[in-house]
Amino acid sequence: MPRYELALILKAMQRPETAAAVRRTVETLMERGAVVRNLENMGERLLPYKITKHNERHSRGTYFLVDFYCAPSILDGLLNHLHRDVDVVRPTVLKKEEQEPKKNQQNRQRRDEKTRQEMKR
């Protein structure tokens, strides 16, 4: 399961430039010893509000989601690097919640209910 998730908002650019920016970001991740699990493109859309970054006011952006495993010590340096990148509007690293598979959840619920009933008696 992924440990961290990078919600990346890139500047609205032409396709080859966007591809280059994504490639650059992923290579930075891998250089620092992260294992990239999944990369999702959520498309280019209007930003919910105008964001000012690197002396530029952005109204449109391309959204990407990168799931990766990494050591927590590299996150600081990574965020620093992403903030300095001119093409990146807003980088955010989030911890990904470990979700239990649904079957286990149901079994656990049944077990909890049983113990609750026994406690009542």
Add this chain to the structure above:
Amino acid sequence: MLCVRGLQRLKAIFYLPRNTSHRSLTSAEVLPKDDALLKVENLSRESKKGCMLCNVTVDFKNIQLLSQFVSPHTGRIYGRHITGLCGKKQKEISKAIKKAHSLGFMPVTHKYPEFMKDPRICSIKHLD
């Protein structure tokens, strides 16, 4: 003279108009005829229904879902008495909305126009 008045008053008290339409209480009518013990539904069953998001995972990326719990005019998050969610889910939704705001996924002061026509989950009446 005075005692006549007094007697008249006493008469008025004794001859109060009696409402004959009221049924008098007899022991036979106090107890219902059917069951002495009324059957009440098991009240603990009501809590098992759960709120509308009981089996739905709340995610900050799912802004369409989150936008349904936000005012279309101001973008404010609706309270528990309006959304009808249970404590856990209300907190999750609230946290996800605030996360989406800060990440740049969801607008803060309004709602995305494409989500304005979504079905209204919350029990709030807008003066549209």
